[in-house]
Amino acid sequence: MGKVILHVDMDAFFAAVEQQCNPKIRKKPIGVVGSSERTVVATSSYEARSRGVKTGMTKHEARRACPEIHFVEGNNPKYIDTSVRLVSILKSFTPLVELASIDEAFLDVTGSMALFGDPISIVQEIKRRVKEEFGSHVTCSIGIAPNKLLAKLASRKNKPNGFFQIRPEEVDTFLRDLAVGKMYGIGPKLEKHLNRIQIRTCGELGRFPVSVLKSCFGVLGEILHSVGLGIDSSPVIPIGEGCFARSMGHTLTLRKDETDAEAIRLNLLYLSELVSRRARKSNYCGRTVVVMIRYSDFHTFTRRETLGRYIISTRDIYDTACQIVERVFLKKPVRLLGVGISNLVRGCFQLPLFPSEERGFRVSETMDLINDRFGDFSLTWGTLAGWDRRSGSIPEVSGKEGNRVG
DNA sequence: TCTGGGGTCCTAGGACCC
DNA sequence: TCTGGGGTCCTAGGACCC
Numbered sequence: 001m002g003k004v005i006l007h008v009d010m011d012a013f014f015a016a017v018e019q020q021c022n023p024k025i026r027k028k029p030i031g032v033v034g035s036s037e038r039t040v041v042a043t044s045s046y047e048a049r050s051r052g053v054k055t056g057m058t059k060h061e062a063r064r065a066c067p068e069i070h071f072v073e074g075n076n077p078k079y080i081d082t083s084v085r086l087v088s089i090l091k092s093f094t095p096l097v098e099l100a101s102i103d104e105a106f107l108d109v110t111g112s113m114a115l116f117g118d119p120i121s122i123v124q125e126i127k128r129r130v131k132e133e134f135g136s137h138v139t140c141s142i143g144i145a146p147n148k149l150l151a152k153l154a155s156r157k158n159k160p161n162g163f164f165q166i167r168p169e170e171v172d173t174f175l176r177d178l179a180v181g182k183m184y185g186i187g188p189k190l191e192k193h194l195n196r197i198q199i200r201t202c203g204e205l206g207r208f209p210v211s212v213l214k215s216c217f218g219v220l221g222e223i224l225h226s227v228g229l230g231i232d233s234s235p236v237i238p239i240g241e242g243c244f245a246r247s248m249g250h251t252l253t254l255r256k257d258e259t260d261a262e263a264i265r266l267n268l269l270y271l272s273e274l275v276s277r278r279a280r281k282s283n284y285c286g287r288t289v290v291v292m293i294r295y296s297d298f299h300t301f302t303r304r305e306t307l308g309r310y311i312i313s314t315r316d317i318y319d320t321a322c323q324i325v326e327r328v329f330l331k332k333p334v335r336l337l338g339v340g341i342s343n344l345v346r347g348c349f350q351l352p353l354f355p356s357e358e359r360g361f362r363v364s365e366t367m368d369l370i371n372d373r374f375g376d377f378s379l380t381w382g383t384l385a386g387w388d389r390r391s392g393s394i395p396e397v398s399g400k401e402g403n404r405v406g
Numbered sequence: 407t408c409t410g411g412g413g414t415c416c417t418a419g420g421a422c423c424c
Numbered sequence: 425t426c427t428g429g430g431g432t433c434c435t436a437g438g439a440c441c442c
Contacts, residue, residue, distance in 0.1 A: 033410090040410050055442095060407050101413095101442045187440050220416085251411060288434090298409075306434060336410090412442080421434080 002168055004119050005236065006107040007143040007151035008090065008126065011160035013103035015045040017082055018072045020137040029053065030070045031062050038253050042074055046160060079103075082134065087239065089129045093122060098236045104155075106148050108236040119144045123163045146171070149232035152184050171230045176203035183227055193217075194224075202228045245282070249290060249340020250274045257296040257333035264334060265322060271339035272318035284344045285312040289320040292338030293328065300336070303328060310345060317341060 010016065014032040019025050029048035031041040041062050044053040051066035062069050083102050090097045093116060096108035109122055116122045123142045130140055139161035143154025146168045153174075157164035166174050181191035183202055197216065199205050205228030213221030226232070237243070250271050258264055268291075279285060287310045294300040303324045311317060321339050 036410085037407065038410080042410075056409080058408060058410095061409090103442080185440070189439060218417085246414065249412080253410060302436065304435065338411090340413095414439105414441085416439085417437090419435090421432100423431085423433105424429100 001110075002146045003108060003110045004113065005145055005148055005151040006109055006119070006123065006126075007100075007145075007148065007155040008086075008105050008107065009141050009143070009152075009155040009159075010086070010103040011139045011141055012043055012045055012049070013082075014043040014074060014079055015048075015072075016138045017079055017134075018075075019045060020135045021078070022072075025070055025072065026137060028070055029066050029068055030072055031057075031059070032074045033059060033071050035073050036253065036255065038255070044069075082138070085133060086130070089126065089133060092129075093126065096236045096238050099239050106151065106236045119165065120163070127161075127163075147230075147232040148234055148236065149184060149227065150174070150230050153178070153182070172203075175206065175228070175230050176201065178202045180205055180228075185223075185227060190224075202230070204228075206230075244346055245284060245344055247286075247290070247340055247342035247344065248275060248278055248284070249292075249338055249342075251292055251336055251338030253294075253336045254334065257335050259330075259333050264325065264330075264337065267337050268321045268325065268339060269314070269318050271337060272321055273314045275339055275341055276312060276314040276317050279312050279341060279344075283347050284341075285310040286341030286344045287311065288341060288343040289317055289324065290338070290340040290342060291321050291324045291328075292336070292340070293325075293330070293334060294336035295332040296335050297332060298335070299332075302338075304342075306343060311341075 015030055018030060018032060019028075027047060029045060029051055031044045031048055031053060033039045033041055039059065041053060041055055041057045041059070043055065044062070048062070048066055048069055051069075053062045053066050053069060057065070059071060062071075079102060083099075087097060087099060087105065090105055090107055094107050094109050094112045096111075098106040100106060109116070109119060112122065113119070116125065123144060126142065127140065130138065141155050141159045141161060142163040143151040143157065144163065144165040145151040145154050146166070150166050150171065154164040154166050178201055179191075180186050180194050180199060180202055181188070183205075186194070193216075194200075194205065197212075199208055205224060208225070208228070210222060210225040213225050215221070217224060252267060252271060254267060258267075287308070288304055288306040289311075290302055290304040292300065292302045305320055305324055307320065311320070317339065
């Protein structure tokens with residue numbers, strides 16, 4: 001018998017959490033944004049979306065589309081907290097829960113049906129529990145399918161607050177007329193390329209000779225062929241298993257385009273500190289430092305250096321980042337800087353934590369894993385608010401306590 | 407008030423060694 | 425003063441996703 005996979009996808013997650021927390025903005029068009037002036041909309045409520053607001057718009061553009069829009073500054077700890085609590089609900093249905101991002105998860109419920117009934121009963125029960133835990137403004141959409149790829153497509157089908165099932169015998173029909181660009185993993189570039197060779201739907205993609213796809217796309221050709229047929233054998237990997245980061249980094253769009261070398265170094269120090277702190281906390285060290293630079297004209301590039309040893313301290317990361325930047329000979333004002341480490345290994349040293357960290361918020365395994373995987377500063381919003389650039393002091397990062405939904 | 411931030415995976419080409 | 429192949433590591437960039 002085939003598997004039954006669910007994909008649980010929270011609807012307009014950040015916006016929904018904010019609306020749940022603040023009754024005044026419920027049923028209103030809102031946009032969740034960052035704190036800096038040069039911010040964009042990260043998520044908008046469905047009320048805003050219906051008026052043309054889209055992710056990635058500047059505040060200015062969003063307001064032009066929807067003059068009544070209300071902007072809310074993002075609050076990352078609140079979203080992580082909600083995510084942790086969602087996972088604990090999902091884990092009560094099966095241990096096979098894979099967190100795909102902060103607001104979506106895959107569940108393998110193949111073995112759960114004896115206990116909880118058919119997939120639709122499980123879906124209804126999950127929705128009931130989510131409502132009970134978070135309130136009626138935080139909702140999810142759920143896809144039911146024989147594999148992760150199809151479950152992901154199914155969850156999008158009836159958004160928001162809906163569900164959709166693709167039974168094994170319905171897969172061909174479902175894919176027949178689905179535009180290739182709607183498929184997970186096929187972005188604008190690939191879509192254009194496929195359209196050029198007369199492939200517009202997943203049905204057409206699945207029927208296309210795999211040999212031709214391979215000659216056009218290399219190894220990707222074979223993957224595209226399976227994707228066109230709705231084939232995906234990847235297992236649901238439970239949280240914590242084989243889950244380790246490949247890289248971690250932070251980027252920052254500066255308040256103004258910068259030419260001053262001292263100011264650039266100060267920002268590199270700040271970013272190095274964020275990276276180092278996160279790496280120390282999750283006990284990673286790395287031997288490659290990556291610097292990302294975006295000029296005022298948006299030309300963006302990376303430079304990296306691989307060292308002969310593993311590093312983790314702010315100082316080591318910062319020194320390497322500075323050397324990299326010195327080699328670049330900046331040609332234009334800098335709009336964005338990024339610092340990251342890769343070539344990671346886990347647990348090579350156990351370095352002392354900062355005193356503030358020793359006080360200890362060893363909250364839960366899941367909490368750590370989410371931080372670890374998605375970054376507890378994955379939205380650094382707000383962290384710059386108190387930063388005095390001239391003194392160069394590093395702001396305290398907002399606390400994890402409080403800010404619960406519901 | 408033009409265009410955020412966090413990732414993963416893949417590829418091509420060069421350096422270097424055997 | 426030529427010829428070649430295999431393998432590994434590293435860099436830079438692109439595509440894609442949330």
